[in-house]
Amino acid sequence: MSVQTVKQPMSTKNSVIMLMTFILPLAILLIPTNELFTPQIRMYLTITLFAILTFIFGNINQTAISILLPIGYVVLAKAPAAAVFAPWSLYIPWFIIGGLFLANVMERTNLLKRIAYNSILLTGASYNGIIWGLSLAGVALFLLIPGNTVFPLAALAYGLCKALELEIGKETAGITMAAAISSLLPGWFIFNANWGLLTGLGKGVAGQVDLTWIQYLMYNSISIVFYAFMFWVITKMFKPAVPINAKEYFKDELLKLGKMSFDEKKVLIMCGMLFVFLLTTQYHKVEAGWGFVVFPMLLYFPGFNVATNEDIKNVNYGMAIFTAACMGIGTTAGVLGLGKVVATVMLPMLAGKGVMFIFGVVYSMIFSLNFLMTPLAIMSAFTLPLTEIAMSFGINPAAWYMFIQIAIDAIILPYEYVLYLIFFSFGIVKLSDFVKFQAAKSVLTIIFVFVILIPFWRLIGFLMM
Secondary structure, eight states: OOOOOSOOOOOHHHHHHHHHHHHHHHHHTTSOOOSSSOHHHHHHHHHHHHHHHHHHHOOSOHHHHHHHHHHHHHHTSOOOHHHHTGGGGSSHHHHHHHHHHHHHHHHHTTHHHHHHHHHHHHTTSBHHHHHHHHHHHHHHHHHHSTTOOHHHHHHHHHHHHHHTTOOTTHHHHHHHHHHHHHHHGGGGTSOOHHHHHHHHHTHHHHOOOOOOHHHHHHHTTHHHHHHHHHHHHHHHHTOOSSOOBOHHHHHHHHHHHOSOOHHHHHHHHHHHHHHHHHHTHHHHOOOHHHHHHHHHHGGGSTTTOOOOHHHHHTSOHHHHHHHHHHHHHHHHHHHHTHHHHHHHHHHHHHTTOOHHHHHHHHHHHHHHHTTTSOHHHHHHHHHHHHHHHHHHTTBOHHHHHHHHHHHTTOOSSGGGOHHHHHHHTTSOSOHHHHHHHHHHHHHHHHHIIIIIIHHHHHHTTOSBO
């Protein structure tokens, strides 16, 4: 998920990559068509592969491709515009804009830092206290700005390691990895954009899948145990060589922030209103995602007057455009019937196999694809056909989407997932420590999913339709 910001010199390597970006998709046009593999599907695959390759290599501006992708589907693949641009009628792109906007406001008013500092002080601010404090801060911030906590927590971890003058080693690895999973793993049990993206991508075959904020938490409540367990693993895997106590550091930082400002209090009031909205979705029947758009925008209204023009101006709109384009990959595939094509080919190979086998095959596939593709690219390209297969076995699409969301987090190397790469790029974690932790997390995730999570879903009647 890279964005080209600097013009790259056209070296031999870059030239080969650019040629591959164009030649591989064009090669699809040489495949003969038939009743199943129609000319429309062939053109769709050509356009999609080209876009995905640019997302992987980062050799063409990501936002530019995201703008051109749906136009290509309409103009070249003759796909109906209503299906191609359908993602913009859903809450996901707007959810991202609202979340990024709220993150800007909370960062400018220092509310993000105040929440993080207090969370760590609450757990003692020793080395283990920092680790457990980050777990609390991650959940607290994820509740307010789901999916937008990576940069604040990455900066916090880096600043803390530097302030404590920690040398690169186990201590810095433990703090950084704790910050990383505290920014990402809460999505396993707290409503977030990835869930909305997956439901949108699979809508062509599964229809609308609606879960309230409370239902999402309830069905994934067992994942909270795994979330906590991973922080315990960090305290054992990365034990500090000498005792660490950062209590004075965080007290000083809070003193620098001063008393909570009136603007911070008004943001908290707005967040409280949003939380009430989320808790009552079963009554007002409005999708939870819209709340993350509407309530933050109230910060411009009389009575709040907290947000500035810069807050909305500095939103990364390219991310919303990119997400909508990725969702368009799924909605277009659905209307063209690609899911049925893939299911027709794969179902005979899976015939007679059990549900656990299906989950195992898909987990292995996604784990392998992570070495080649970004998580968003994997979700965009494979959610719809995989959902078609899952539903043919009677698997509940809601459980299936949650499973995919967990599977894409199973990585080994930093480059596989740009959000983990952000933490690694600060240069305070050895590659060997990163790989050791992520490998352990991937193995533990497999055990958790197949020994605990799936049986839990079966027990509560959520696994199957």
